[in-house]
Amino acid sequence: MPTPLNATNSDIIAMLRDGHSNLRISRELRCDKTRVARLRIELGLSNVVLQPLTLEQKWATKTRPVEGGHLEWVGERAKTSGTPVMRYKEVGYSPAAVAFRMKHGREPQGYVRAECDFKHCVAPDHVNDEAGRQQARLARRAERGMGALPTVCVSGHDMTEHARLEPDGTAYCGLCKLLDKQAKRDPSIPRPHRQRPTSLEEALRIHAEPVDGGHVRWLGGTSHSTPRVWFNGTTYSAYRIAFRVQHGRDPEGQVRPSCDMPLCVAGAHMEDRPMRQRTNSLYDAIFGAAS
Ligand SMILES: [Zn+2]
Ligand SMILES: [Zn+2]
Ligand SMILES: [Zn+2]
Structure with missing residues (x-):
């Protein structure tokens, strides 16, 4: 029927x-x-749209100002991550991306999120896209005088392609981070192969980053305010190794950088006791020991 x-x-x-x-x-x-x-x-007639608000208007109804210029999302959130999400006319939107478009009037490049201290903040002034974040971090790096980005990471990846920056301007390898993440998610994937230093010089180089002015920033550990290199179960003073690489001989007495950059490990800036004494007597000869 x-x-x-x-x-x-x-x-x-x-x-x-x-x-x-x-x-x-x-x-x-x-x-x-x-x-x-x-x-x-x-x-061929389209569905009747009952949503009387624009996307931005709907977005605004789901936000609440928080002290410090932040904007809290009071709408829907993703279940596990807690990331704000919203739907408008049957389409999903990222409230942070909506905020970005409101502020910049263009589509964001890459993931949009806030870097302020209010978690999942959706304030248009606080959110940034991938490009904007990298730009802000590069500016921060320049401000701190951290110099050019390293060209190779500790695992030998090309940093001209994989370099990423922390909010404070410190560089890290994006590929290493990705491989680490994958290994954590799936334990059957072998841990990314870390390049094990085969010599003391290499152990030094892995934690050293050349910066402006011929200095070399120390990124490794320190003890008693001296950079330390760990190699084959023993720790060494990075100053002594840098000295030996530069001069091809073992230093006499204590080795310290002669420049004014703290923890600089540039071989050319290392001085041992005899060199310091020579510098001092040279200084005396020029300016007079007891004038
Ligand atoms: Zn904020
Ligand atoms: Zn890497
Ligand atoms: Zn130096």
Whole structure:
């Protein structure tokens, strides 16, 4: 038995053409909603939009100002991460990305999020896209005088491609981080192979980053305010190794950098006791020992 029709197709089509929603038509004409929907598709008519607010207006109704210029998201959140999410006209949006578009008037490049101290903040002034974040971090790096980015990471990856920056401007290898993450997610994937230093010089180089002014920043550990290199179960003073690499001989007495950059391990800036004494007597000869 075919389902009895309680409205003619032309009745439905007339209402569709008048711009009513499927629900309203099916209620008014006492007919099946799927039948209305099918006719709508056949006629190529789009669904009736009941959302009276714009995306930005809906976004605004889900935010709450927080002290410090932050904006708290009071709408829906992703279940595990707690990241703000929203739907508008059946499409999912990132509230942070909406905030970015409101502020910059363009589509963001990459993931949008805030770097302020309020978690999941959606304040348009606090969010940034990938490009903006890298720019801000590069500026921070320049401000701190941290110099050019390293060209190779400890695992030998090309840093001109994989270098990423922490909020404070410190560089790290994006590929190493990705491989670490994958290994954590799937324990069957072998841990990324860390380049094990085969010599003391290499152990030194792994933790050293050349910076402006011929200095070399120490990124490794220290003890008693001296950079320390760990190699084959023993720790060495990075100053002594840098000295030996530079001069091809073992230093005499204590080795310290002669420059003014703290913990600099540039070979050319290392001085041992005899060199310091020579510098001092040279200084005395020029400026007078007891003038
Ligand atoms: Zn904020
Ligand atoms: Zn790497
Ligand atoms: Zn130096």
